[in-house]
Amino acid sequence: MAGTVTVPGSSVPSTPLLKDELDIVIPTIRNLDFLEMWRPFFQPYHLIIVQDGDPTKTIKVPEGFDYELYNRNDINRILGPKASCISFKDSACRCFGYMVSKKKYIYTIDDDCFVAKDPTGKDINALEQHIKNIMSPSTPFFFNTLYDPYREGADFVRGYPFSLREGTHTAVSHGLWLNIPDYDAPTQLVKPKERNERYVDAVMTIPKGTLFPMCGMNLCFDRDLIGPAMYFGLMGDGQPIGRYDDMWAGWCVKVICDHLSLGVKTGLPYIWHSKASNPFVNLRKEYKGIFWQEDIIPFFQNVTIPKDCDTVQKCYLYLSGEVKEKLGKIDPYFVKLADAMVTWIEAWDELNPATPAAENGKAK
């Protein structure tokens, strides 16, 4: 790689933060041209490309990136029969990348997401903001009205208990999107022209006990703290549902984070979402999900993980049992999903044997 690449107005740190501790996981089915725009921010990091769809197709990765690429054949080879838990023909397959990564942090982004500009016109270094979010504490037990108190220029407001000002470890940093907003199919059909133009200059912790719709387009998490819960479910080919992979992971993740006193942040950074997917195709994929979520949400709101589940895996396995028992009544899909959740944990533990000193998900 000759010379340095400078993009006017960007903020490329001279020593990229967490260069050796963070992997960028990208699911793709077409090409990775979008990486060119991200080059100044992503090039220092290792990429894990998960190629969905036809494994005989060659996905060209732009020059100069350090990456490993897995297609369906690789997934089948590595996981054997356990590969059944990894979705096919759906970006949910990206969670395979989480499993094989050896790093502490994961950043995942969709291949139709580009660098956004902040209100001053400066390019947003999304990765840098995610790292700031995830390396500063969360505050899930009391809402700070000035949002993230650890941001420069902010602080805890009057009335915020001092005993809570140390915060908790942040497990997830959920970023947002300018331009094409992440709407469901019915909303897309009603408001096809709506664009998200509002830059909300805030990061905040989602309070304990509150569920949220986690979007996988611009997402960063601590693999050590919450990795095993980031299973993106059974979607796509052969499945009755699609476009709920990240949602499913988000509900499981939030419930477990609440149980283990880990924090989930949302807000900055923004990326620029360029492609509006076909709302009719989306409607077909989401259709069952729209009805099922009416039962799924109360399920997650009411589930109580027993006290003795003190690791992410234990919490997740407990959840899978509850899913099978309580949601299995709605549709046999959930029985399959529950089994896949167990398979996922088995595969995770196989690929990530726990060392005695650092068991996954144990919060300090």
Added chain:
Amino acid sequence: MRPPSLLSLTLDSALLRIAHIADLSHLPDHLVIDLFRRTLSAGKLTEKVLKLFLATGCEEIILAVQLLNIKQPLVPVLPTNSEVDIVIAALQPNLTTFFEAWRPFFSRFHIIVIKDPDMTEDLQIPTGFDLKVYTKSDINGVLGASSINFSGHSCRYFGYLVSRKKYVISIDDNCLPAKDTAGSTVDVVAQHMANLKTPATPFFFNTLYDPYRKGADFVRGYPFSLREGVECMLSCGLWMHNADYDPMTHVVKRNQRNTTYVDAVMTVPLGAMLPVSGINVAFNRDVLGPAMFPGLRLRNEGKHRWDTLEDIWNGLCAKVVCDSLGYGVKTGLPYVMRSDAEAGKALESLKDWEGVKIMDDVLPFFQSLKLSRTAVTVDDCVKELAGIVREKLGPKNAIFTEAADAMVEWNNLWKAHGAQNA
């Protein structure tokens, strides 16, 4: 080029005085039309002038207005003065700058000013407002002997009591209008009313914040059955410049000023507690009034915001009540610009500051609180809450027993003086 005709000169002359002309109906239509055209070209079409032309009944004018899509300013959908009271606690005597700055936004509304009972100086308030001042003698006159101490920041609650409007907006007297990121002055009344009049969404977090704002909506994954939302009872605004910090933070970060304008309103989720600052707040008095009380009073409560926790306590109680009854609480916009006046004095308040330890006891209590299903009105909820406070927190600190007493007393005062049929 021909010189202008006498008629043309006359019309130009009329145009110069168009703002003072009361009636055009004596003019023949073709002259009215000519004058209208000139008024448009000169950029002198105001609401009053438009009414003047429309009053002539000239059909061409009416048609032109339609074709040119000239919008007649409608009676604002925003609340008229019959719905909103502005309540201001006067903790400083000179309110001239304050009221002049807020005049464009407050002049449509009835304003209730409560003078701090401890203040001896006379209040200075500019004219031109529909405004009533209540002083110590009014408070004593209306309430007689009350165990509630209305001095300092707590005096505003008397204003809540005597108001007869559906909505109340209350702002500290050291706050001025703020500017948004585009440089426009924030209409704090309009934003609070938008917050209170659109639903809140406490059951599930919307990652694009308030889905009812223009340009936003519920995101993918938001259950449809929860999209109707619930009625919003409390709107908590924020502060640019001098943020609402405790005295410790004021001292440690004495130069820090809040310069980040966060362009969002959001619902505080069900079960989540928050510190409600009384500096910039609005609520539905009809419903939530009985829960908007001065309960917790620190022993050395002073005149600075950081000397108090009464609003924090009030907010926690109100949130519990709202959660219990299925109402919503929003936070975020609007911003006010809070002045520096107090910042330097925080160090003095640190010596004795009881607030440090209080919140550590208070919060776990509120987080584990569940009111009974039989409490179905705000009144019932507050009564029950007072009982639980007395029982569970009273033993820890006498300050909580006093708070419980104040809550019960407020209940009585509300019945006697605050309720609509009082």
